[in-house]
Amino acid sequence: MQPMRWDELQDFLAIARTGQIARAAEQLGVDATTIGRRLRRLEARLGQVLFEQTRQGQALTEDGERLLRHVEGMQQMADRIAASARATGGLAGVLKVSVSEGFGSWFIARHLHDFVERHPGLTVELAANNGFLNPSRRETDVAIMLARPQAGPVVSGKLTDYRLSLYAAPAYLARCGVPADAAALATGHRLIGYVPDLLYAPELNYLDDLLPGLTANVRSSSINAQHRMIASGLGIGVLPRFIGDFDAELTPVLPALAFSRSFWIVTHRDTRQLQRVRAFRAWILETVARRRGDLTGREAPPPP
Incomplete structure (x- = not known):
């Protein structure tokens, strides 16, 4: 399996938190088609479907829920590293x-x-x-x-x-x-x-x-x-x-x-x-x- 990219995981996290590709794209300041393409690439790398399409937008699958727990942990670690850098000057x-x-x-x-x-x-x-x-x-x-x-x-x-x-x-x-x-x-x-x-x-x-x-x-x-x-x-x-x-x-x-x-x-x-x-x-x-x-x-x- 090809290594996952951090920007794709951040896109996944934004979709999971907002529930819609369009909202995630607006939050990240990129085009919705770009977010959609990155999501498909991530799913292809994992061999998993991470979201189901609903009338309201994107809903996490069981595989998506498992990935979300890992990515949220990674984001928390990244936030702690950034906070540590600010604290040390x-x-x-x-x-x-x-x-x-x-x-x-x-x-x-x-x-x-x-x-x-x-x-x-x-x-x-x-x-x-x-x-x-x-x-x-x-x-x-x-x-x-x-x-x-x-x-x-x-x-x-x-x-x-x-x-x-x-x-x-x-x-x-x-x-x-x-x-x-x-x-x-x-x-x-x-x-x-x-x-x-x-x-x-x-x-x-x-x-x-x-x-x-x-x-x-x-x-x-x-x-x-x-x-x-x-x-x-x-x-x-x-x-x-x-x-x-x-x-x-x-x-x-x-x-x-x-x-x-x-x-x-x-x-x-x-x-x-x-x-x-x-x-x-x-x-x-x-x-x-x-x-x-x-x-x-x-x-x-x-x-x-």
């Missing part, structure tokens, strides 16, 4: 967050103190690297990804758009000149970018957005390494605005060629309602909304 345990290297080290790391101060009982593990831990396999509680997953037992939504631009060090521009347009980048300029064979997401193929077929002369799998090479005067490269605009050593190049990408927040559907996951999701949405200018670009870096 809030959330506890480990929260795992997987995010791209640049966004993790240049945006989340810059603001994470706010989340940690709100939830001092949590241990936060931030995996900010090339490639993501897999929320489908529960390798992470939250993943902030460059594209929306097309399959798997996950729930996803757009977190934010962000802008990218070309940057160079003033010393490089003084030595090699300022390119007049995208075509000029292909002749007489050293470009810094990703290693094509090591791209972990097609969204990182930035140079094609500027000019089809444009390639980098110096390549790295790390956006932070690219950033340092650009700042050292080695060449011109694409950086997210939340990196480039915050480095006083860099100068924007051809700002009219700026383009956009998106971040998606992804959680496993069975753990998305965990308090620590809900708390982080609410915090990152709030932080992104408050710091939108950092992501889309600003006229000048903010004061330190």
Whole structure:
């Protein structure tokens, strides 16, 4: 028998307590057809009929009555755990967050103190690297990804758009000149970018957005390494605005060629309602909304 899911058991409990699928759906804030589908899936897993259809709604069968006793005990335990967490001052345990290297080290790391101060009982593990831990396999509680997953037992939504631009060090521009347009980048300029064979997401193929077929002369799998090479005067490269605009050593190049990408927040559907996951999701949405200018670009870096 396949393992039962807690959200299906909570749906069952709501139907048993309200006596109607429609009332349970209203209470839970979901569509009645969704509740009905989950109930049928639960009954199929158990090989039991849990409710009889009556004129008034749904009435528990004997199998349903037996299951209800177990589920009510589970709900009482969950309520006691939640009450204990509140009594001890809030959330506890480990929260795992997987995010791209640049966004993790240049945006989340810059603001994470706010989340940690709100939830001092949590241990936060931030995996900010090339490639993501897999929320489908529960390798992470939250993943902030460059594209929306097309399959798997996950729930996803757009977190934010962000802008990218070309940057160079003033010393490089003084030595090699300022390119007049995208075509000029292909002749007489050293470009810094990703290693094509090591791209972990097609969204990182930035140079094609500027000019089809444009390639980098110096390549790295790390956006932070690219950033340092650009700042050292080695060449011109694409950086997210939340990196480039915050480095006083860099100068924007051809700002009219700026383009956009998106971040998606992804959680496993069975753990998305965990308090620590809900708390982080609410915090990152709030932080992104408050710091939108950092992501889309600003006229000048903010004061330190």
